[in-house]
Every structure is written in C-alpha cells, then in structure tokens.
Amino acid sequence: MAFQKERSAGYLANQMARLFAKGLHERIRPLDLAPAQFMTLLALWDEDGLTQIELVRRLDVEQATMANTLTRMERDGLIERRANPEDGRSQAIHLTPRAKALRDPATAAARAQNAAALADFSEEERETFLALMRRAIAAMHKD
Amino acid sequence: MAFQKERSAGYLANQMARLFAKGLHERIRPLDLAPAQFMTLLALWDEDGLTQIELVRRLDVEQATMANTLTRMERDGLIERRANPEDGRSQAIHLTPRAKALRDPATAAARAQNAAALADFSEEERETFLALMRRAIAAMHKD
DNA sequence: CAACGATATATAGCTTGCTATGTAAACTGG
DNA sequence: CCAGTTTACATAGCAAGCTATATATCGTTG
Numbered sequence: 001m002a003f004q005k006e007r008s009a010g011y012l013a014n015q016m017a018r019l020f021a022k023g024l025h026e027r028i029r030p031l032d033l034a035p036a037q038f039m040t041l042l043a044l045w046d047e048d049g050l051t052q053i054e055l056v057r058r059l060d061v062e063q064a065t066m067a068n069t070l071t072r073m074e075r076d077g078l079i080e081r082r083a084n085p086e087d088g089r090s091q092a093i094h095l096t097p098r099a100k101a102l103r104d105p106a107t108a109a110a111r112a113q114n115a116a117a118l119a120d121f122s123e124e125e126r127e128t129f130l131a132l133m134r135r136a137i138a139a140m141h142k143d
Numbered sequence: 144m145a146f147q148k149e150r151s152a153g154y155l156a157n158q159m160a161r162l163f164a165k166g167l168h169e170r171i172r173p174l175d176l177a178p179a180q181f182m183t184l185l186a187l188w189d190e191d192g193l194t195q196i197e198l199v200r201r202l203d204v205e206q207a208t209m210a211n212t213l214t215r216m217e218r219d220g221l222i223e224r225r226a227n228p229e230d231g232r233s234q235a236i237h238l239t240p241r242a243k244a245l246r247d248p249a250t251a252a253a254r255a256q257n258a259a260a261l262a263d264f265s266e267e268e269r270e271t272f273l274a275l276m277r278r279a280i281a282a283m284h285k286d
Numbered sequence: 287c288a289a290c291g292a293t294a295t296a297t298a299g300c301t302t303g304c305t306a307t308g309t310a311a312a313c314t315g316g
Numbered sequence: 317c318c319a320g321t322t323t324a325c326a327t328a329g330c331a332a333g334c335t336a337t338a339t340a341t342c343g344t345t346g
Contacts, residue, residue: 003250005185009257009269010163012276014182015203017160018333019283020153021302025334036302039157042148053324060158065303067326072301089311089324107146114152116286117279126152129275132268133155136260140162143259161303164332168304179332196294208333210296215331232294232341 009136020117027109031102036061036069037078038106041095044079045103049092051084073099152279163260170252174245179204179212180221181249184238187222188246192235194227216242 005011021035028038043058044050050058056066070093073079078099081091118126148154164178171181186201187193193201199209213236216222221242224234261269 002189003185003253005182006277007273008253009260009273009276010160010167010253011182012273012280013156013160013163014178016276016280016283017153017156018204019280020156022334023283023286024153025301034301035157039148039154042146046145051324061161061302062304063325064305064327069302071326087312087324091325110146110151110153117152117283119282120278121275125275128271129279130150130152130155132264132272132275133152133159134149135263136272137155137159137162139262140159140166140260143166165304168331177331194294204332205334206295207297207335212332214296230294230342234295 013136016117020113023113023116024110027113028106031106031109032076033102033106034072036065037073037076038110040066040069040073041078041099041102041106044093044095044099048095049082051090051092053090055093078102156279159260163256166256166259167253170256171249174249174252175219176245176249177215179208180216180219181253183209183212183216184221184242184245184249187236187238187242191238194233194235196233198236221245 024035024038028035033041039059040055043055052063052066052070055070056063059066061069070079070081074081077096080094080096082094084090084092118129121129167178167181171178176184182202183198186198195206195209195213198213199206202209204212213222213224217224220239223237223239225237227233227235261272264272
C-alpha cells in the first residue's frame with residue numbers, strides 16, 4: 001500500500017505550518033519583524049526581563065536557536081541583553097521602546113492570519129482543532 | 144486582551160510541525176535521510192523521472208527550495224539529474240538504487256511517527272484532524 | 287529569422303530550526 | 317577549599333524554508 005502524503009498528519013502539519021508562517025510573515029512585513037521574532041516578543045510582552053533559559057522553556061525551542069534569534073533581535077533594536085548582578089552566567093532580556101510599540105499591530109496581524117486560516121470553521125470546529133493539535137503535541141513530547 | 148499563544152492555531156501548528164519533523168528525523172536517521180529528502184522521495188517513488196518543476200508543484204515548495212534539496216540529494220547519492228533531449232532547460236530526476244531500496248524502511252518510519260503523534264486519537268478523531276488540516280491549508284492557499 | 291516573452295533551473299542571501307561542542311560562572315561534596 | 321559537576325550562554329556547521337535575481341533555452345510573433 002502506497003504512502004499517501006495527503007493522508008499523513010506529519011506531511012499536512014508541515015505544509016500547514018509553512019503556510020501559517022508565510023502568511024504571518026507577509027502581514028508583519030511592514031513592521032520589519034520575522035515570525036520567530038514575533039513569537040519571542042509574545043513571551044516578552046507578557047513578561048519583560050526574562051532570561052534566555054526561561055524563553056527557551058516557554059517557547060519550546062532549543063537553546064542554540066533562541067540564542068541566535070536573540071542576537072538578530074538585538075541587532076534589529078528589539079531587545080537589550082542586561083547583565084545579571086546576581087549571576088554572571090545569565091542575562092535579562094529587555095524590550096526596547098520599539099518592541100513595546102509593536103505589540104498591538106503585531107498581535108493584530110497574528111489574529112488576522114489565524115482568522116484567515118480558520119475562516120470557514122465553525123466555533124466548535126476551531127475549538128476541536130486547537131484541542132487536537134494540543135493533544136498531538138503532548139503525545140510527541142512524551143514520545 | 145492578551146494574545147495567548149496556546150490558543151493560536153499558527154503557534155500550535157508551528158510547534159506541532161517541528162515535533163513531527165524532529166521525530167521523523169530521528170526515526171530515519173539510520174537511513175541517512177533528512178525530512179525534506181524523504182518528502183521528495185515520496186513523490187519520486189510514486190513516479191520516477193519527474194522534472195524539478197513537477198516536483199515543485201506536487202510538494203508545494205518554492206522552486207529554489209527544491210533546487211537546493213535536489214543538490215543535496217544528488218550529493219548524497221539518492222538521485223541523478225538526466226538531461227532531457229527534448230528540452231535543454233529541464234532535467235529528469237531519477238532515483239538511484241540506494242533511494243529505491245529506502246522506500247519500505249522510510250515509509251515505515253513515517254507511519255510510525257504519525258502513529259506516535261496520534262496514538263491516543265480515535266479513528267474518527269484522526270479523520271477529523273486530517274480534514275481540518277486540509278481545510279486550513281486550502282483556506283490559506285486561497286488567501 | 288530576429289527579437290521578445292515565457293519557462294526551467296541556478297545562485298545569493300537571509301531566517302529558523304537542529305545537533306554538537308566550547309567556555310565561563312556557580313554550586314557541591316569530600 | 318578545591319575538584320568536579322552543573323548551569324547559562326555562545327559558536328560552528330548543517331538542512332530547509334523563503335525572496336530576489338541571473339542565465340539559458342524555448343516559443344512566438346512581427
């Protein structure tokens with residue numbers, strides 16, 4: 001029996017995630033933001049001054065990935081790394097005024113992208129969809 | 144109202160796709176395959192001798208992405224690019240014996256990854272999940 | 287048939303993801 | 317107290333995605 005990619009959850013998940021990222025990227029392009037930067041900002045808008053390790057835990061990416069994303073964000077004037085007087089190893093990540101100002105337009109763009117993707121879903125289907133994704137994520141985390 | 148990433152379809156889709164890719168990558172590591180190479184092989188196992196443009200259409204990635212993936216696959220002895228005597232611009236992509244031999248173990252690995260992700264889903268939930276992903280993909284394609 | 291547009295592929299340059307490894311600071315047990 | 321482990325971050329190197337642009341061949345049209 002042939003492997004049908006249209007019936008493979010992994011295949012569909014990859015394609016769907018790329019389309020989400022592409023759509024979001026387009027919508028936030030005027031803000032000069034990239035998707036991973038937006039995701040990082042979400043955590044920092046919620047709580048400024050987090051440490052790199054705390055960001056890694058909240059966003060569930062590898063530490064090296066986060067380090068690189070933060071370097072680009074620092075280069076782009078979105079964050080500042082401040083030394084921690086209590087612990088010479090860690091640094092607190094602080095938002096710049098520019099990053100703070102992006103909160104409303106950026107989250108609006110993300111909401112618009114989610115709405116476009118789920119435009120023809122009923123409210124119940126949206127909830128079901130989110131719940132199923134969370135369950136698949138949890139299952140793979142355990143695995 | 145705060146933007147909650149746990150309730151964002153795009154955020155969950157990204158995380159889920161990364162976990163699928165990571166899991167698949169681990170399972171096919173003994174075969175010395177990377178996920179995008181596997182995806183490309185799926186199309187070529189189904190029909191050998193496709194052209195780069197045909198692969199781009201079937202897998203829905205950008206032409207430049209496919210060109211680079213094919214270059215790596217050629218380097219790794221998975222494919223051969225053969226000149227097309229009818230059209231000097233295009234090349235037919237042919238599988239090597241090594242790539243042909245990988246079909247069974249690689250698709251088994253992909254099935255195992257899908258099964259792990261959806262382990263605690265009922266049969267009905269699996270169908271629902273695939274259908275919802277297809278609909279989200281279609282909606283973003285139109286957008 | 288020559289010029290021009292369309293098509294197929296390649297390349298440059300970037301972001302985001304990963305693994306593996308290095309480095310410095312902090313902690314801990316003997 | 318200091319040797320060894322753990323922790324926080326950085327760096328190297330790769331795959332895969334993207335946009336933008338170059339190049340070569342094919343087709344078409346005046």
